[in-house]
Amino acid sequence: MTATASDRIALIGGTIHDPATGRDGVVDDIWIAAGSIVARPADPRGYTHIDCRGLVVMPGGVDLHSHVAGPKVGFGRRVAPHLARSPGTPAAVPTIHATGAAYAALGYTTVFDAAIATSAAAIAHLELADLPILDKGIYLLAADDAAVLDALARGHARDTERLVGDAVRAGRGWAVKVANPGGAAFWRHGRGDHHDLDAAIPGHDLTPRRLLERLADAVQALQLPHPLHVHTANLGLPGNWRTLLETMRSLEGRRAHLAHVQFHSYSGGDLDEGTFGSGVAPLVEFFNAHDSLTLDVGQILFGETVAMTGDSAAAEHLAHATGMPWISHDLHLSGGCGVLPIAYKEKSLIHAWQWAIGLEWFLCAADPWRVALTTDHPNGAHFTAYPHLMALLGDAAFRRAAFARIHPAVRSRSPLKDLDREYSLQELCIVTRAAPARIAGLVRKGRLDPGADADLTLYRPDRDLARMFSVPAKVFKAGVLVAEDGHLRATPSGGTLAAT
Numbered sequence: 001m002t003a004t005a006s007d008r009i010a011l012i013g014g015t016i017h018d019p020a021t022g023r024d025g026v027v028d029d030i031w032i033a034a035g036s037i038v039a040r041p042a043d044p045r046g047y048t049h050i051d052c053r054g055l056v057v058m059p060g061g062v063d064l065h066s067h068v069a070g071p072k073v074g075f076g077r078r079v080a081p082h083l084a085r086s087p088g089t090p091a092a093v094p095t096i097h098a099t100g101a102a103y104a105a106l107g108y109t110t111v112f113d114a115a116i117a118t119s120a121a122a123i124a125h126l127e128l129a130d131l132p133i134l135d136k137g138i139y140l141l142a143a144d145d146a147a148v149l150d151a152l153a154r155g156h157a158r159d160t161e162r163l164v165g166d167a168v169r170a171g172r173g174w175a176v177k178v179a180n181p182g183g184a185a186f187w188r189h190g191r192g193d194h195h196d197l198d199a200a201i202p203g204h205d206l207t208p209r210r211l212l213e214r215l216a217d218a219v220q221a222l223q224l225p226h227p228l229h230v231h232t233a234n235l236g237l238p239g240n241w242r243t244l245l246e247t248m249r250s251l252e253g254r255r256a257h258l259a260h261v262q263f264h265s266y267s268g269g270d271l272d273e274g275t276f277g278s279g280v281a282p283l284v285e286f287f288n289a290h291d292s293l294t295l296d297v298g299q300i301l302f303g304e305t306v307a308m309t310g311d312s313a314a315a316e317h318l319a320h321a322t323g324m325p326w327i328s329h330d331l332h333l334s335g336g337c338g339v340l341p342i343a344y345k346e347k348s349l350i351h352a353w354q355w356a357i358g359l360e361w362f363l364c365a366a367d368p369w370r371v372a373l374t375t376d377h378p379n380g381a382h383f384t385a386y387p388h389l390m391a392l393l394g395d396a397a398f399r400r401a402a403f404a405r406i407h408p409a410v411r412s413r414s415p416l417k418d419l420d421r422e423y424s425l426q427e428l429c430i431v432t433r434a435a436p437a438r439i440a441g442l443v444r445k446g447r448l449d450p451g452a453d454a455d456l457t458l459y460r461p462d463r464d465l466a467r468m469f470s471v472p473a474k475v476f477k478a479g480v481l482v483a484e485d486g487h488l489r490a491t492p493s494g495g496t497l498a499a500t
């Protein structure tokens with residue numbers, strides 16, 4: 001296809017942050033033709049020049065773990081209608097159109113829904129087709145399917161690969177996610193409680209540990225772009241740091257992605273609040289030493305939101321702990337989900353710990369290329385709060401002021417009080433686009449060299465990082481100006497990212 005004059009753009013004189021090519025604040029021009037970044041042309045005539053002097057230029061944001069479509073998101077809108085009506089703030093669970101508009105205005109150009117049952121894939125794609133602007137994909141909960149679970153139990157690698165491959169093709173999935181390995185089977189048999197990785201999955205000659213190992217091997221054999229996406233057992237439960245450590249040990253030597261580790265890093269042996277705390281130290285030590293593992297944090301931020309998960313047991317536990325009414329939904333007796341409103345409070349001991357534990361992960365993980373910035377939207381916080389989270393990482397004084405407001409017991413015991421690290425702009429760029437793109441296996445995204453998709457976000461430099469990242473000056477998706485100063489300028493439809 002030859003480029004027409006209207007889709008040739010030159011962004012002149014911006015300050016480029018492109019970690020994939022090692023450019024860290026280099027003033028340069030970016031040339032765009034037919035939706036892609038191209039090399040500086042020999043003949044620059046016909047390109048529309050845009051003056052970018054003084055602006056920070058980054059690849060478009062990539063959210064590799066969010067919840068924006070499918071049955072549980074629909075229930076989320078129903079269970080928390082009051083959170084859709086607060087004036088001036090986005091709905092906790094926006095409509096699909098508003099979701100795309102808000103992500104684009106924020107400078108995000110790619111999003112993945114991280115938990116779609118295989119039986120809900122078709123409806124999720126129908127919904128996502130109405131999510132404007134962004135490219136989008138889904139992770140399939142293939143291990144909840146009875147046939148896949150049987151193949152995993154038999155330890156038959158060839159059958160497992162064939163069935164998982166069929167599910168990914170039929171559901172046009174990007175990746176395979178496991179939400180609480182064997183959790184759907186435990187749940188059906190009334191075993192929603194704490195169990196370790198070696199407990200027998202009811203009705204199967206299989207344990208969560210074997211399931212994880214065999215499923216990770218199958219995903220690797222299928223050569224999907226993204227490795228197995230793991231939400232391990234015991235989400236949200238005191239003492240669950242041991243389960244995450246065992247999960248990492250089981251997966252050692254395999255590529256695997258650990259989802260929302262904040263929710264899996266708690267010390268304490270029971271619901272006695274005095275023993276609840278951070279289990280991050282041994283976990284991050286193991287993580288830092290094992291390059292084949294990547295993670296997203298699932299940071300919580302204070303305020304009201306909606307919890308939604310394919311892990312029904314975790315939702316039931318949370319509903320009992322908070323006394324909130326909840327919805328448990330079952331999909332054809334295989335997968336399911338739980339949904340309930342939640343309000344995270346600074347003065348709550350548990351919530352303050354969760355907040356501090358997420359930040360401890362960010363500040364102790366040595367290699368930002370193996371870390372993706374997420375809030376597990378909307379579970380930990382709304383995605384529109386990402387700029388606030390970026391400020392907590394990039395501005396130690398801002399973080400200290402927030403730390404001073406949380407529950408005093410957490411202030412005295414959390415290792416966060418001694419962590420002075422500040423993320424640089426380049427590191428913030430890594431954890432919000434370059435790393436999630438690389439971890440997800442998107443070869444044309446999260447980078448700004450010739451051949452990459454022309455997804456770019458331009459920011460006005462500002463010492464107030466929350467303000468800087470909240471309202472990008474300009475956002476381009478596939479070379480089209482889609483947002484400017486918080487206002488939408490165009491709503492092209494994005495593409496579907498499917499692995500096969």
Ligand SMILES: [Zn+2]
Nearest residue numbers: 065114115376
């Ligand atoms: Zn999630």
